[in-house]
Amino acid sequence: MGLIGGSFALALRPRVRRLIGVDPNALARRLAIRRRAVHEATDSLARLARCDAVLVAAPQSKVPAVCVRAARWMRPGATLFEVASVKGPIAEKLQSIPRHVNLISAHPMAGTEHAGMANASARLFKGRPLVLIPVRVADRSALALAREFAAAIGAQERWMLETARHDDQAARLIHLPHLIAYALASLEADRSLAGPSYRGATRVARSLPRMVAEMLHANRAALRRSLPGFTRALRRLARLLDSPARLEAALDAVRKALQE
Amino acid sequence: MGLIGGSFALALRPRVRRLIGVDPNALARRLAIRRRAVHEATDSLARLARCDAVLVAAPQSKVPAVCVRAARWMRPGATLFEVASVKGPIAEKLQSIPRHVNLISAHPMAGTEHAGMANASARLFKGRPLVLIPVRVADRSALALAREFAAAIGAQERWMLETARHDDQAARLIHLPHLIAYALASLEADRSLAGPSYRGATRVARSLPRMVAEMLHANRAALRRSLPGFTRALRRLARLLDSPARLEAALDAVRKALQE
Numbered sequence: 001m002g003l004i005g006g007s008f009a010l011a012l013r014p015r016v017r018r019l020i021g022v023d024p025n026a027l028a029r030r031l032a033i034r035r036r037a038v039h040e041a042t043d044s045l046a047r048l049a050r051c052d053a054v055l056v057a058a059p060q061s062k063v064p065a066v067c068v069r070a071a072r073w074m075r076p077g078a079t080l081f082e083v084a085s086v087k088g089p090i091a092e093k094l095q096s097i098p099r100h101v102n103l104i105s106a107h108p109m110a111g112t113e114h115a116g117m118a119n120a121s122a123r124l125f126k127g128r129p130l131v132l133i134p135v136r137v138a139d140r141s142a143l144a145l146a147r148e149f150a151a152a153i154g155a156q157e158r159w160m161l162e163t164a165r166h167d168d169q170a171a172r173l174i175h176l177p178h179l180i181a182y183a184l185a186s187l188e189a190d191r192s193l194a195g196p197s198y199r200g201a202t203r204v205a206r207s208l209p210r211m212v213a214e215m216l217h218a219n220r221a222a223l224r225r226s227l228p229g230f231t232r233a234l235r236r237l238a239r240l241l242d243s244p245a246r247l248e249a250a251l252d253a254v255r256k257a258l259q260e
Numbered sequence: 261m262g263l264i265g266g267s268f269a270l271a272l273r274p275r276v277r278r279l280i281g282v283d284p285n286a287l288a289r290r291l292a293i294r295r296r297a298v299h300e301a302t303d304s305l306a307r308l309a310r311c312d313a314v315l316v317a318a319p320q321s322k323v324p325a326v327c328v329r330a331a332r333w334m335r336p337g338a339t340l341f342e343v344a345s346v347k348g349p350i351a352e353k354l355q356s357i358p359r360h361v362n363l364i365s366a367h368p369m370a371g372t373e374h375a376g377m378a379n380a381s382a383r384l385f386k387g388r389p390l391v392l393i394p395v396r397v398a399d400r401s402a403l404a405l406a407r408e409f410a411a412a413i414g415a416q417e418r419w420m421l422e423t424a425r426h427d428d429q430a431a432r433l434i435h436l437p438h439l440i441a442y443a444l445a446s447l448e449a450d451r452s453l454a455g456p457s458y459r460g461a462t463r464v465a466r467s468l469p470r471m472v473a474e475m476l477h478a479n480r481a482a483l484r485r486s487l488p489g490f491t492r493a494l495r496r497l498a499r500l501l502d503s504p505a506r507l508e509a510a511l512d513a514v515r516k517a518l519q520e
Contacts, residue, residue: 061504109455129453158453172449177461180440183493186514187486189432193389193418195369197464201437204457205514213508220501226447227498231491233443238487241480244321248473254446254465 001028001037003111004083005057006120009037011153020047022070031117048073053145056082060214064093067103076100079142081149083107085170086218087133087163094135102142105133107166108155109173113206123154130155131166171222176230178212179223181205261288261297263371264343265317266380269297271413280307282330291377308333313405316342320474324353327363336360339402341409343367345430346478347393347423354395362402365393367426368415369433373466383414390415391426431482436490438472439483441465 001009001023009032013019021038022045023029029041040047048054048070058066063084071080079102084090087105097103110128112119130150137143150157160166185202204212216223240247261269261283269292273279281298282305283289289301300307308314308330318326323344331340339362344350347365357363370388372379390410397403410417420426445462464472476483500507 109453111456128455131453169450169453172447173451173454173458176447177444177457179494179497180444180461181457182511182514183490183497184437184440185518186493186497186510187432187436187489190429191433191518191520193369193391193429194433195388196371197437197441198433200460200463201440202518203460205511206518207515209508209511209515213504213511217501217504217507223501224498227494229447230443231494233446234439234487234491237439237443237446238484241477241483244473244477247477248469251442251465251469251473254442255467255469258445258451258462258466260451 001025001032001041001117001120002057003115003117003119003124004108005055006032006035006037006117007110007122007124008055008057008083008108008153010035010120010122011125012149013037013039015152020051022047028117035117035120037117037120045070045073049075051075051078053079053081053149056080058084059211060084060086060090060218064090064096067094068097071098071101074098074101077139077141078102079104079145081106081146084218085174085215086167088167088221089218091135091163097136099136102137102139103135104137104142104146105135105163105166106146107131107170108153110155113204115208115211126154128155129158131158131160133160133163133166167219167222168225171219171226175216175219175223176226178204178207179216179227180230182212261285261292261301261377261380262317263375263377263379263384264368265315266292266295266297266377267370267382267384268315268317268343268368268413270295270380270382271385272409273297273299275412280311282307288377295377295380297377297380305330305333309335311335311338313339313341313409316340318344319471320344320346320350320478324350324356327354328357331358331361331363334358334361337399337401338362339364339405341366341406344478345434345475346427348427348481349478351395351423357396359396362398363396364402364406365395365423365426366406367391367430368413370415373464375468375471386414388415389418391418391420393420393423393426427479427482428485431479431486435476435479435483436486438464438467439476439487440490442472 019038021032021041032038032041083106108125108130110125182205185205261281279298281292281301292298292301343366368385368390370385442465445465
């Protein structure tokens with residue numbers, strides 16, 4: 001029950017019969033109760049035996065193992081959601097999840113640089129895309145559940161069939177922006193003079209380093225593929241700096257693409 | 261009276277005896293009156309004859325000419341402020357400003373991607389740094405006026421003596437982040453999946469292309485000097501992608517520097 005799991009809990013609790021939060025961290029459990037994010041909080045996976053749906057929100061490297069352990073307790077026909085940021089590296093490990101449960105990989109395109117249940121918000125996913133990948137769906141009720149799930153948190157459901165496509169888009173839309181933010185923030189500068197463009201460009205570099213490192217490492221292949229295109233684009237713009245008119249035309253083309 | 265001039269007007273109007281807005285654009289003048297940003301709006305520079313202080317907020321390439329024309333109307337001992345984003349390229353031209361006025365170059369480290377008086381806000385400069393460079397100050401009352409000016413808009417005054425230092429910091433804190441945002445936004449991606457990291461990283465690429473092109477062109481020397489350091493930092497981080505532990509250490513060092 002960190003930022004993501006806690007935000008799911010806060011958004012879902014008013015819309016489900018009973019929401020059980022499982023976390024080994026006693027502080028997170030106390031906070032989840034105090035913030036009314038869950039009906040009950042426990043450190044025991046045994047409570048999953050009564051659930052129709054289970055959502056695993058854990059650091060990237062821990063997702064497969066937590067999913068396998070959670071699924072052992074789940075009843076046949078129940079549905080397991082995992083929300084890791086990168087899908088390819090965990091795809092094989094997810095195959096070892098006990099086969100009596102449905103498995104849907106999801107990725108809410110939302111988050112902030114502030115971690116933990118304390119920063120969770122019921123509105124975090126509001127209006128944001130929620131990527132849904134049906135990894136193993138024995139009965140179609142699991143798909144209906146996923147759609148209800150997206151609606152309940154106010155997200156826009158975006159179904160995908162291929163994890164590779166997801167990881168490629170995540171590299172361009174999430175992981176490359178993170179790497180760039182850290183590179184920019186690592187340069188010498190008098191930050192006491194910083195305005196909104198610098199603050200905005202380096203915001204995500206204030207995230208928890210371990211979380212980001214695991215995420216970037218997991219998607220390193222797609223991330224590295226995206227880098228040459230970026231540095232080429234940067235060099236091309238740098239070459240246009242001598243000609244305001246040609247530079248303006250290039251910037252205008254980018255702006256139009258953003259507004260499409 | 262665009263975003264910057266309009267925001268200055270909105271912030272200053274309640275704190276001065278009389279505020280006159282000069283703009284050749286009739287729409288901007290009407291809007292300034294409707295929003296109560298100024299006491300009166302005109303297209304005639306002749307009204308500057310009665311002012312103690314004049315603020316020129318114009319596109320980068322027009323600042324020197326507008327300053328020279330404005331100063332001709334100003335009375336001896338009055339103070340002229342200009343708020344261009346880049347100071348070096350206009351330094352020589354500013355020398356031709358009639359010598360009976362004080363001249364202070366200023367740069368509010370604030371702005372948004374939305375242009376025009378319609379998007380101006382009295383709170384735009386609140387808590388933001390305001391760089392102040394005393395270019396030509398005949399009497400010290402001009403310095404006191406500049407301090408009052410910073411206080412009136414709620415900004416933190418940051419005095420500098422060298423335009424080169426200003427432009428170097430502006431390249432790192434404003435112009436490089438803009439160039440990077442456009443390069444990132446120019447890459448192919450399914451933007452319907454974009455979350456906050458992509459939106460934040462590309463926000464400034466929605467600015468008016470002509471304004472940005474003029475600004476980047478004007479500071480191209482310092483901007484180009486800042487590029488190799490950035491691409492080196494990016495390559496260094498990319499090399500660490502194979503080792504989550506070393507990557508985490510590098511990200512942690514960046515985060516700590518940001519928090520200092």
